[in-house]
Amino acid sequence: xxxxEVEYARPASVQEAxxxxxxxxxxxxxxxxxxxxxxxxxxxxxxxxxxxxxxxDELKGIDLGSDGTVSIxxxxxxxxxxxxxxxxxxxxxxxxxxxxxxxxxxNRGTIGGNVCSNDPTxxxxxxxxxxxxxxxIVGQDGERSVSAEEFFLGVYMTAAGPGELLTKISVPPGKxxxxxxxxxxxxxxxxxxxxxxxxxxxxxxxxxxDAVPVLLQTESTDAAAVRDAVRxxxxxxxxxxxxxxxxxxxxxxxxxxxxxxxAKGKH
Amino acid sequence: MEVVSRKTITMTVNGESYxxxxxxxxxxxxxxxxxxxxxxxxxxxxxxxxxxxxxxxxGVLVKSCxxxxxxxxxxxxxxVEGLAQDGELTALQQAFSDHHGLQCGYCTPGMLxxxxxxxxxxxxxxxxxxxxxxxxxxCRCTGYVNIVAAIKAAAE
Numbered sequence: 001x002x003x004x005e006v007e008y009a010r011p012a013s014v015q016e017a018x019x020x021x022x023x024x025x026x027x028x029x030x031x032x033x034x035x036x037x038x039x040x041x042x043x044x045x046x047x048x049x050x051x052x053x054x055x056x057d058e059l060k061g062i063d064l065g066s067d068g069t070v071s072i073x074x075x076x077x078x079x080x081x082x083x084x085x086x087x088x089x090x091x092x093x094x095x096x097x098x099x100x101x102x103x104x105x106x107n108r109g110t111i112g113g114n115v116c117s118n119d120p121t122x123x124x125x126x127x128x129x130x131x132x133x134x135x136x137i138v139g140q141d142g143e144r145s146v147s148a149e150e151f152f153l154g155v156y157m158t159a160a161g162p163g164e165l166l167t168k169i170s171v172p173p174g175k176x177x178x179x180x181x182x183x184x185x186x187x188x189x190x191x192x193x194x195x196x197x198x199x200x201x202x203x204x205x206x207x208x209x210d211a212v213p214v215l216l217q218t219e220s221t222d223a224a225a226v227r228d229a230v231r232x233x234x235x236x237x238x239x240x241x242x243x244x245x246x247x248x249x250x251x252x253x254x255x256x257x258x259x260x261x262x263a264k265g266k267h
Numbered sequence: 268m269e270v271v272s273r274k275t276i277t278m279t280v281n282g283e284s285y286x287x288x289x290x291x292x293x294x295x296x297x298x299x300x301x302x303x304x305x306x307x308x309x310x311x312x313x314x315x316x317x318x319x320x321x322x323x324x325x326g327v328l329v330k331s332c333x334x335x336x337x338x339x340x341x342x343x344x345x346x347v348e349g350l351a352q353d354g355e356l357t358a359l360q361q362a363f364s365d366h367h368g369l370q371c372g373y374c375t376p377g378m379l380x381x382x383x384x385x386x387x388x389x390x391x392x393x394x395x396x397x398x399x400x401x402x403x404x405x406c407r408c409t410g411y412v413n414i415v416a417a418i419k420a421a422a423e
Binding site: 006104 | 268270292293297313318329337399403
């Protein structure tokens with residue numbers, strides 16, 4: 001398909017990328033392009049300028065800190081997470097990335113692109129919230145850190161504003177995590193998903209039911225307690241061709257219980 | 268560095284070098300098919316779902332409808348046209364023929380590139396690994412059984 005006319009730059013440093021994003025009206029960062037190029041075809045997004053991040057080696061590494069924190073550059077692809085010894089310190093990262101779409105998409109799609117597009121059906125926003133990840137954002141005024149809970153602001157909206165760039169995601173240590181979803185076909189778009197981390201109680205983040213992941217915290221990790229927490233959250237999920245709001249609300253409890261059970265199994 | 272709407276790019280496709288001026292908005296699949304006349308890679312859905320446009324970019328399997336040509340400036344591309352050498356099919360291509368791994372053939376170029384990528388990283392995949400490797404390639408004729416059999420046979 002012929003895209004609308006667009007201008008393009010491929011900067012060699014984060015500093016230059018931030019400058020280009022700030023100075024050009026209608027500029028958008030192009031990461032793996034597995035969402036953005038498609039929504040440009042559909043004219044659902046029409047950036048005037050694409051700032052291609054693919055030469056930014058500063059955003060491509062995965063580091064394992066001495067305290068067990070896994071720091072992942074925003075331009076790390078799902079496939080790179082699958083192959084990374086460092087990312088294995090928090091096994092759920094690779095387990096979830098293996099469920100995203102297909103080989104081709106995993107080879108190009110990036111962790112930063114996934115969270116910054118913040119499509120409510122994406123896998124990684126709820127996962128980052130349940131894990132208590134920290135996002136590092138760089139702008140012309142310098143660098144700041146935002147918790148995953150504060151990062152996701154609305155459908156397609158995050159704390160990384162115009163002229164800013166997500167550079168790094170830091171995931172604290174742990175291994176008692178789970179992820180469950182009901183998707184359209186195996187590894188397809190999620191109808192409902194939930195990520196859970198168990199540490200005494202449970203942190204459960206449910207996706208696809210609101211503009212941003214819904215975080216629930218329970219003291220007990222029993223199925224009944226998790227189910228009650230989901231019910232008491234009074235979710236108002238969207239209805240669409242794949243599931244009615246009622247059915248999505250039902251599934252939200254199902255996937256939350258499954259995700260917590262999976263997390264408990266890894267104690 | 269300033270932004271551009273058009274640029275002269277160079278690319279090595281199946282071992283041959285090309286230099287062309289392209290619009291920034293041009294998708295890699297259109298560059299291959301329309302500018303280089305390499306029409307082996309197909310456009311099935313043009314929405315990133317079907318995998319008929321799959322090619323290798325610097326050895327990495329991608330869907331060429333979700334990459335701009337300008338992004339592949341300087342890259343080494345492999346397409347289905349580069350598989351057979353001097354009219355001799357690869358073992359994988361021959362296996363697709365022997366096992367009836369195609370009917371209409373529309374998905375075949377993408378299937379072959381996905382299977383080529385798989386066999387390079389995993390010389391002896393099992394059925395499950397084969398199915399996972401071609402998850403991004405949709406075939407509406409075969410039901411996949413013969414495709415899986417062909418890829419398995421090529422690995423043996």
